[in-house]
Amino acid sequence: MVRFSVIRANVGTRPDDRTLPIETFSSETGEWRELLLTSPSTFNLVPFSICNVIDGIIYWQALGGLVAAYDPSMKEDRLWLIELPQAQIGAMGQSSDGLLQCAIDHAVAFVVWVLRKKLSWFFRDYTRQ
Incomplete structure (x- = not known):
């Protein structure tokens, strides 16, 4: 049996600038569940951008x-x-070694940034509010 999940971000229903409401669907339960994700600081998603799923982690x-x-x-x-x-x-x-990469195409060069693998290593943390 194939198992899958669907995650939908509700950008238009954000209660504040540090949260993101999402809905998740599980093929195992057949039900939708609502979650409110909290970030360490304020943010705004790029309108109409497509998210990426890499190694099970969702990036907007x-x-x-x-x-x-x-x-x-x-x-x-x-x-x-x-x-x-x-x-x-x-x-x-x-x-191939599992590191996240972001590419920027400039007029004169194509630049690739290699980022750390674990989310907990990134700079914005929950101790600075």
């Missing part, structure tokens, strides 16, 4: 050089904010 591009990331396997309602070296990314992917 946010304004101001951020990527919002949610790992459903962590069993926490936490949204990580990853600070990028530049404000806009062109593509995201994963290298």
Whole structure:
């Protein structure tokens, strides 16, 4: 039997600038569940951007050089904010060694940034509110 999940971000129903309401559907239970993800600081997702799912982690591009990331396997309602070296990314992917990569296509060069693997290593944490 094939098992799957669907995750839908409800960007238009955000109660504040540090949260993201999502709905998750599980093929195992056949039910939708609502969650409110909380981030360490304020953020706004890029309108009409497509999310990426890499290694089970969901990434949304946010304004101001951020990527919002949610790992459903962590069993926490936490949204990580990853600070990028530049404000806009062109593509995201994963290298063969499992590291997250973000690519930016400039007029004169194609730049690829390799980011740390574990979400807990990123700079914005929950101790600074």
